[in-house]
Amino acid sequence: MTIADAVTDAIQTVLRDTAREVRAIEPSMLLATDLGLDSLDLAQTVVLLERSLGVDPFRSAPTTGPRPGIRTVSDLISIYTAASRTP
Amino acid sequence: MTPATIANLADAPAQDRLAAAICLIADKVPDRTAIVVDAGSDTRRAIDYAALAAAVRKLEAELDTLRPMGVVARARNVDSLIVIAAACGRQHVPVAFLPEDARDLIGELAEWVPLDDSLVVPPGAAEGLPRGEFASVPAQVVVATSGTSGPPKLVEHSWDSLLAAARLAEQWHGLGWLLVYDATRWAGIQVWLQAVLTAGRLVQPASRNPDVVARGVADEQVSILPSTPTLLRRLITSADRGLLARMRIDRITLGGEAVDAHLLEQTKSLFPGVRISHVYATTELGEVFRVTDGEAGFPADWLGRPLPGGVRLSMRRDGELLVQLSRDTAEVATGDLVEKRGSRYEFTGRRSDVIVVGGAKVYPRRVEELLRSVPGVAEARVYGLPSAITGELVAAEIVVADALPEPATPDNVRSAALAVCRERLEPQSVPRVLDIAKRIATTSAGKVPRRSL
Numbered sequence: 387m388t389i390a391d392a393v394t395d396a397i398q399t400v401l402r403d404t405a406r407e408v409r410a411i412e413p414s415m416l417l418a419t420d421l422g423l424d425s426l427d428l429a430q431t432v433v434l435l436e437r438s439l440g441v442d443p444f445r446s447a448p449t450t451g452p453r454p455g456i457r458t459v460s461d462l463i464s465i466y467t468a469a470s471r472t473p
Numbered sequence: 474m475t476p477a478t479i480a481n482l483a484d485a486p487a488q489d490r491l492a493a494a495i496c497l498i499a500d501k502v503p504d505r506t507a508i509v510v511d512a513g514s515d516t517r518r519a520i521d522y523a524a525l526a527a528a529v530r531k532l533e534a535e536l537d538t539l540r541p542m543g544v545v546a547r548a549r550n551v552d553s554l555i556v557i558a559a560a561c562g563r564q565h566v567p568v569a570f571l572p573e574d575a576r577d578l579i580g581e582l583a584e585w586v587p588l589d590d591s592l593v594v595p596p597g598a599a600e601g602l603p604r605g606e607f608a609s610v611p612a613q614v615v616v617a618t619s620g621t622s623g624p625p626k627l628v629e630h631s632w633d634s635l636l637a638a639a640r641l642a643e644q645w646h647g648l649g650w651l652l653v654y655d656a657t658r659w660a661g662i663q664v665w666l667q668a669v670l671t672a673g674r675l676v677q678p679a680s681r682n683p684d685v686v687a688r689g690v691a692d693e694q695v696s697i698l699p700s701t702p703t704l705l706r707r708l709i710t711s712a713d714r715g716l717l718a719r720m721r722i723d724r725i726t727l728g729g730e731a732v733d734a735h736l737l738e739q740t741k742s743l744f745p746g747v748r749i750s751h752v753y754a755t756t757e758l759g760e761v762f763r764v765t766d767g768e769a770g771f772p773a774d775w776l777g778r779p780l781p782g783g784v785r786l787s788m789r790r791d792g793e794l795l796v797q798l799s800r801d802t803a804e805v806a807t808g809d810l811v812e813k814r815g816s817r818y819e820f821t822g823r824r825s826d827v828i829v830v831g832g833a834k835v836y837p838r839r840v841e842e843l844l845r846s847v848p849g850v851a852e853a854r855v856y857g858l859p860s861a862i863t864g865e866l867v868a869a870e871i872v873v874a875d876a877l878p879e880p881a882t883p884d885n886v887r888s889a890a891l892a893v894c895r896e897r898l899e900p901q902s903v904p905r906v907l908d909i910a911k912r913i914a915t916t917s918a919g920k921v922p923r924r925s926l
Binding site for chain 1: 830831858859860861862863866867891892895899901905906907
């Protein structure tokens with residue numbers, strides 16, 4: 387499974403668990419505006435990705451909300467790609 | 474065995490009572506079974522009162538010769554623990570009980586002599602130690618707290634406080650008692666003291682597996698079942714129906730955790746006529762009060778008026794229950810949160826269990842109770858998962874009932890549980906991780922752990 391697939395899976399699981407419409411995920415989509423993800427949804431996504439990818443890039447630098455730099459699905463894919471490279 | 478002889482034990486000094494009871498019962502009914510260990514399994518072993526009394530007398534003779542400063546009971550078998558307690562008590566030697574997770578604390582008792590299941594004081598162990606002056610040393614018992622609210626610590630008790638809750642009246646004589654608690658902890662010690670002081674039969678199952686427990690209870694004619702709500706829930710939701718039907722339970726005594734109305738209803742329908750009480754006790758305070766009406770929580774009018782024994786309960790503005798044992802003692806904050814619901818105060822959880830999600834408080838007990846009310850959910854545990862984004866996140870695991878009505882599947886049950894939570898809870902309280910587990914892990918004290926494992 388590629389990192390992009392894992393991110394897509396995680397977001398779709400969040401949508402399904404919260405009884406929202408499960409839709410196709412595009413890298414260009416805005417997490418908040420297009421997908422309606424709030425900070426709880428993002429926190430759940432991070433937990434799901436830690437289970438599937440074995441890393442939590444947010445844990446090393448704790449923040450209290452979605453980072454300004456992470457706005458789109460592709461931002462999320464990038465940060466996990468970077469985290470997976472560093473041992 | 475005349476009732477009067479047991480009741481007269483209350484006149485003996487507290488530290489002598491356990492040894493005196495064992496020897497007295499052994500004289501009258503030597504072959505009566507005192508303890509059954511590994512009940513419900515092929516390795517079942519029974520110990521009668523004569524054997525117990527002989528072991529107590531032998532150890533007393535050794536302690537009398539060697540006079541150690543104190544004894545750390547490191548035995549694994551409950552019969553050995555009882556012998557150590559009885560002999561140390563009557564010989565005025567302080568004794569400490571250390572469960573596995575409190576073994577680190579042994580450093581605090583470095584000069585005490587360890588005693589294992591061989592019940593032999595190690596040669597030379599007491600050499601060079603100041604010889605305790607007989608009868609002038611205050612006889613004491615050291616017990617570790619369960620660590621529910623922080624790391625385990627040692628708490629010192631007098632024999633009087635240890636025996637304060639024991640009931641010696643005739644109606645309690647010769648009964649079968651289940652021991653599912655860790656025998657080295659306060660709750661477990663209370664059960665074996667009560668059983669042995671009243672010429673009863675202490676039954677310890679070979680494991681906490683629900684079928685093993687149920688078989689032990691049925692085969693050994695256990696009539697009194699002291700348990701945590703978690704262990705009782707596991708027993709009645711998971712044990713073989715045939716074994717449960719063979720159990721003849723008169724009384725269930727719950728403690729260690731708060732009891733919810735759903736579990737009380739399930740228990741009453743499974744064992745019609747059973748008397749259920751729940752005990753509110755802590756290792757530090759001992760037994761504070763006992764609720765015997767079979768309902769959850771305690772009557773609201775108990776707050777602010779003296780209860781039997783002089784105990785006073787009050788509530789801090791934030792809902793924390795405060796206890797004053799008597800007029801002369803300080804008020805103690807219990808860490809337990811209560812909330813008024815109708816004519817009762819019900820426990821909502823422990824202060825330290827509160828999960829903080831994005832600054833909002835979530836009470837895991839409430840979420841657990843809701844999950845357990847979902848058809849098909851047998852057990853549930855709710856805990857906080859650390860999150861860099863929201864501080865913590867509510868996570869849960871559920872055990873799905875063995876017999877699901879067709880065409881339900883475990884996944885259906887999970888979806889239904891999430892739907893109920895979404896409908897009934899605030900967004901931050903809805904579990905964001907909901908796993909299906911084969912069973913819920915419990916702590917050695919028989920409680921549900923609250924932090925991620």
